[in-house]
Amino acid sequence: MSETKHTHATPEERAARGRAARTLVPRSSHEEFAPGADRPDPVEVIERQSASRVPELVPIRYGRMLESPFRFFRGAAAIMAQDLAGTPTSGIMTQLCGDAHMLNFRLLASPERHLMFDINDFDETHPGPWEWDVKRLCASLVIAGRGNGFSAPERTGVVRESVRGYREAMDDFAGMRNVDVWYTRVDADELYKVLVEQLRPRTARRLSRTLTKARTRDHLQALDRLSHKVGGEVRITPDPPLVIPLDELLPDVERTRLEGQLRDLVGGYAHSLSSDRRALLAQYRVVDMARKVVGVGSVGTRCWIILLLGRDDRDPLFLQAKEAQDSALADFTEPSGYGHQGERVVAGQRLMQATSDMFLGWERVTGLDGRQRDFYVRQLRDWKAIPKADTMAPDLMRLFGRLCGATLARAHARSGDRIAIAAYLGQSDSFDRAIARFAESYADRNEHDHRALVEAVRDGRVTAVSA
Structure with a gap:
C-alpha cells in the first residue's frame, strides 16, 4: 500500500522536490497522448479480463459497453491503465482509486449517519502516480460531455474547472497539519448550502430532492424492493439474469455446498472488522442469498448479495460480497503490498475515503470448482445516490467536476x-490546460476503441446481450 516515504523531510524539502520534478517532467508535457503502433488491440484486452469471469455473464458486460462511448469507457479501466503507463509522470506516488471516472463520485452514508460526498468504487485501487487518477477523471468528463452534445469550449471549461479544483484543494491541504487532512470530509448538507447560490433554481430543487431520496435508499427500502415472502419467510426476489437466488441458480447438491461456503464467508470475513462491528454482525442471521450482476466494468466477476435479519423481519441487513481480482494497474506500477485482493480493495478504500462503510471487510473463499477466490464485503446500499451524467448541463458538470x-x-x-504535489502543480493553470488537451485526445481514442468493440460484435468475434 502506498505510503509517504518522506514523512520526516521538512515542508521546504518536500516543496523543493515537487518544483524540481517540473524540470524533468514539465507540466505542459501531460497533454501528450500518442500511443505507439504496438498498442494492444482493445478488444483483446477486454477479452483477457473476461477469461477469468463467469462465462454466461460476459455477454452482458459487452452489451453494456456497446451502449455508448461513455459506458465503454466505464468498462475499459484495463485499457486505460496500459495507456497511462506510457504517459509522463512527476514521479510522486500516492494511493490511487484506479478507476476515478465521474460516476464513481457519489453520495454515501458515514457510520455516524451523515450523508457524505466521496469516491465510491475501489476495485482497481493501487499505489501509482497521482496523475493517472486525474487523467481518468478528466477523460470521463470529456466523454460524458460529448455524449451530452457539449461544444469543445464547454468541455474544456469543465475539465479545467475540475483540475483547478484538484490543484487549489491540494494547495490547501499542503498547508494543513497531517491530522487535519484526515479530518476533512464533504458533508452533503453543508455542500448544498455552498452550491445552492451557484445553481439555477430548478437545478437546486433537483439537488435537494436527490439528497432527500438518498436518505431513503436504506436497508428497509432494499428489503421492500429486493425481497418478498414465501411461506412466511423472507426471500430475495428473482430478476434474471441480474439477480438469481441460489435455489434457482444451482441443483440441490451444489446449491447446498455454495450456501455453506457463503455462510462461512459471512462468518469468516468478520475477522476483518473491528471488535464492536463483529459484535453487531453476530446479532444477524443469514436467511437468503443470490447472485447479482453489478456495474459495467465488474460484470462477470462473482458477486453475491446476502440477506440477513436481526430482531425481526423488519430489521434487514443486505451485504454484497464481490470478487476482487488483480487491479488493472498492477502490471504497470509498484506492488500493492497485499497478497489478498479483497484486503487490497478494503485497505485502499479506507485509506482514500474520509469515512468508510462500517461493514467493509474481506475474506477468501474456495469455490465449487476448488479454486480460491478473494472477496470484499460491504453493505449493498446505504444512502447512496449516483449522479446522472446524461442529464447534466455544462454549468452543472463544471460544478460537479470541480467537486470531484x-x-x-x-x-x-x-x-x-x-506538499510535493502542490508545489509541482504551482499557482498557474499550466497543468489544467495540458490535461484538457489530454482528455480530448483520449476521448478520441476511446471512441475508436468503442467502434472496435462494435465491429467485433458485428463480426461475431464476441457476443453481446442487453440486460
Whole structure:
C-alpha cells in the first residue's frame, strides 16, 4: 500500500522536490497522448479480463459497453491503465482509486449517519502516480460531455474547472497539519448550502430532492424492493439474469455446498472488522442469498448479495460480497503490498475515503470448482445516490467536476506527498490546460476503441446481450 516515504523531510524539502520534478517532467508535457503502433488491440484486452469471469455473464458486460462511448469507457479501466503507463509522470506516488471516472463520485452514508460526498468504487485501487487518477477523471468528463452534445469550449471549461479544483484543494491541504487532512470530509448538507447560490433554481430543487431520496435508499427500502415472502419467510426476489437466488441458480447438491461456503464467508470475513462491528454482525442471521450482476466494468466477476435479519423481519441487513481480482494497474506500477485482493480493495478504500462503510471487510473463499477466490464485503446500499451524467448541463458538470477534483485531491493527500504535489502543480493553470488537451485526445481514442468493440460484435468475434 502506498505510503509517504518522506514523512520526516521538512515542508521546504518536500516543496523543493515537487518544483524540481517540473524540470524533468514539465507540466505542459501531460497533454501528450500518442500511443505507439504496438498498442494492444482493445478488444483483446477486454477479452483477457473476461477469461477469468463467469462465462454466461460476459455477454452482458459487452452489451453494456456497446451502449455508448461513455459506458465503454466505464468498462475499459484495463485499457486505460496500459495507456497511462506510457504517459509522463512527476514521479510522486500516492494511493490511487484506479478507476476515478465521474460516476464513481457519489453520495454515501458515514457510520455516524451523515450523508457524505466521496469516491465510491475501489476495485482497481493501487499505489501509482497521482496523475493517472486525474487523467481518468478528466477523460470521463470529456466523454460524458460529448455524449451530452457539449461544444469543445464547454468541455474544456469543465475539465479545467475540475483540475483547478484538484490543484487549489491540494494547495490547501499542503498547508494543513497531517491530522487535519484526515479530518476533512464533504458533508452533503453543508455542500448544498455552498452550491445552492451557484445553481439555477430548478437545478437546486433537483439537488435537494436527490439528497432527500438518498436518505431513503436504506436497508428497509432494499428489503421492500429486493425481497418478498414465501411461506412466511423472507426471500430475495428473482430478476434474471441480474439477480438469481441460489435455489434457482444451482441443483440441490451444489446449491447446498455454495450456501455453506457463503455462510462461512459471512462468518469468516468478520475477522476483518473491528471488535464492536463483529459484535453487531453476530446479532444477524443469514436467511437468503443470490447472485447479482453489478456495474459495467465488474460484470462477470462473482458477486453475491446476502440477506440477513436481526430482531425481526423488519430489521434487514443486505451485504454484497464481490470478487476482487488483480487491479488493472498492477502490471504497470509498484506492488500493492497485499497478497489478498479483497484486503487490497478494503485497505485502499479506507485509506482514500474520509469515512468508510462500517461493514467493509474481506475474506477468501474456495469455490465449487476448488479454486480460491478473494472477496470484499460491504453493505449493498446505504444512502447512496449516483449522479446522472446524461442529464447534466455544462454549468452543472463544471460544478460537479470541480467537486470531484477537490475530493480526489483530499483522497490523494491522505497517502501521497501533498506538499510535493502542490508545489509541482504551482499557482498557474499550466497543468489544467495540458490535461484538457489530454482528455480530448483520449476521448478520441476511446471512441475508436468503442467502434472496435462494435465491429467485433458485428463480426461475431464476441457476443453481446442487453440486460
